[in-house]
């Protein structure tokens with residue numbers, strides 16, 4: 001019922017859109033205007049009630065009032081984009097880690113301060129109210145957050161863009177700890193409806209699947225393929241407006257919800273089989289029910305495959321419908337080439353790859369475009385972003401599953417593959433069966449599999465990695481043959497983050513200082529922050545900068561207390577590792593070093609050392625056992641350390657539960673140290689590293705992903721680099737890595753690992769943490785933790801000494817903020833626009 005209400009309410013608002021446009025555009029809304037709008041929603045949409053906790057009602061009324069303004073702007077943006085006939089970019093991603101929307105939307109419309117005043121008069125703190133909003137966690141980690149930052153930048157830069165995603169009923173699970181173990185609960189982000197969504201029933205679409213293909217000989221000698229689908233799904237789009245910062249544009253994120261094609265089988269219903277009639281509906285709804293939580297390896301489940309196809313097909317059909325709406329039928333041959341001029345489709349990783357096959361099918365089977373033209377269109381329209389080199393994360397789907405669910409799509413894939421092998425591969429490597437087998441879309445073997453990435457690379461006109469080192473490795477190690485075939489296809493676009501969410505909105509104290517120090521709008525042009533270089537040695541500015549860090553640390557200390565019960569001192573170094581839990585990210589390297597510090601402190605209580613608080617935040621995929629054991633071990637070791645009076649509070653360890661965007665926004669402004677310690681060559685880019693550095697945290701990290709580019713920007717004096725390089729890791733692999741050598745030669749490593757076998761951290765239950773020791777030794781330590789340990793410990797010692805010099809540290813922190821301009825996601829988007837999408841601004 002609540003869905004319906006939001007829906008019809010929005011329809012009435014869009015009708016009145018033209019009247020009050022000027023209010024949203026040029027004159028900022030007054031406090032009185034805002035109060036009135038909020039009061040209106042309290043009275044009419046909320047039906048104001050007297051109850052103990054009025055915060056939820058005020059949050060909702062404020063959000064609805066703001067959304068009125070946003071929807072007006074969305075309508076005028078659409079009109080303008082249509083009139084300008086600007087090319088659109090369609091960003092296809094199975095994940096969007098949006099976080100909360102109220103504060104960011106207010107900041108982006110420059111309405112935050114006035115809304116704050118309006119609510120103060122009503123007796124509420126805006127910052128408190130913002131906490132009421134659901135955190136939209138429709139993604140796992142970096143890949144989904146990147147998509148969210150890109151949408152912010154596209155709207156800010158006035159590009160005509162649409163984000164496409166899945167309207168998951170449940171986003172990423174909620175995490176809590178019970179006796180140190182991760183416990184998962186469903187995320188109910190829209191249990192009572194979301195004020196930001198607009199249901200676009202008129203843009204629903206029907207998606208065929210299963211069934212068989214009939215080949216019919218044509219008079220002209222060709223064959224036509226008719227797919228008799230065995231089942232239909234219905235895609236219902238929900239739009240979330242994406243508000244540009246200080247710009248003309250509001251774009252949309254369109255999320256597809258899956259329903260059964262017809263809500264009821266009426267015959268069954270009339271026959272009295274009421275419950276069975278619901279079965280179809282229930283089965284269809286499972287397709288968009290939940291986000292898959294494994295971000296690094298896919299389970300190969302049929303439902304996931306159907307989810308990817310459902311999403312890709314809805315999005316492609318919608319892209320075509322929007323084009324035909326504006327420019328006329330695609331079946332008209334003069335519009336084929338126009339389609340390529342007006343539409344770009346970006347695939348965020350291989351998850352939406354089936355969109356390629358779906359566009360081919362739509363062009364050939366539905367619009368009667370011949371094969372060569374359809375293929376030419378696909379090659380011009382699609383581009384693909386690669387996010388990982390980890391072999392287990394490269395998507396492969398069984399041919400048998402493909403054939404059963406999408407028989408027509410598989411036939412199209414085979415034909416593309418044949419043409420590729422017989423033309424492109426045969427031309428460069430004639431009579432080379434080995435090369436054919438290596439590059440084929442089909443991996444032969446016990447179970448034949450489709451290599452999704454190969455279809456992407458062959459089709460796309462550009463393939464990009466997400467940081468320079470990653471893109472180099474994509475060329476050298478992942479797709480060297482494709483790079484030989486098409487030397488200009490593989491390219492780089494280094495990731496970025498939006499400074500609106502990750503500084504302006506999340507760190508108001510620092511933002512105010514920057515506003516009063518820097519000329520011009522740094523949140524739009526982040527390179528302006530380099531002006532701070534002039535203040536890096538200025539004692540007064542250093543004090544201001546560090547006083548803000550201290551305030552933020554006090555706020556985080558309170559949060560830590562309320563989340564974990566642990567008391568931490570804001571005078572200690574706040575050392576932060578926040579990211580998904582994965583062996584390649586090496587939270588267990590951090591943990592091993594913590595154990596070492598603890599041992600050193602017990603051995604020498606007078607040890608000279610700055611008090612340190614290690615702060616973790618991470619979710620483990622529910623099926624990833626070792627990741628869960630690392631969480632458990634960290635919690636157990638934290639417990640012991642935090643309650644050990646002998647170390648006089650010099651060391652604290654806290655694992656904050658339920659890491660997500662809104663928690664990141666609290667941790668990042670308070671961080672002194674940013675842990676970016678993946679095995680070199682394993683982290684494609686990282687974006688957490690950028691958020692932390694932007695907020696004045698100093699990085700301790702390996703030469704991996706964007707760390708390399710961060711080091712280049714801030715200079716070697718303002719970052720702590722340690723560990724093996726990519727080349728050294730490769731050399732070690734060639735030579736044969738043996739973790740036992742480090743265990744035997746390094747007494748500290750040996751003592752720490754042996755400690756894990758005792759019951760010291762888990763009283764009464766020896767061996768509870770032995771799995772961690774085993775993952776280093778008998779597990780073979782695939783991510784080379786032991787090889788990097790000493791270098792990591794030494795870097796930490798250097799960091800400790802640097803922190804003792806307050807002025808030196810302040811300078812380092814300031815320079816980190818000053819020199820992050822490159823990592824603005826606006827820059828990433830301009831790189832895509834120039835090298836991949838070829839868009840023009842639409843205002």
Ligand SMILES: *Cc1c(COP(=O)(O)O)cnc(C)c1O
Pocket residue numbers: 097140141142143145578579580659660661664685686687688689691
């Ligand atoms: C930025 C972000 C990430 C990505 O962090 P990395 O350190 O780059 O892996 C993951 N989760 C959330 C909630 C984020 O905000």
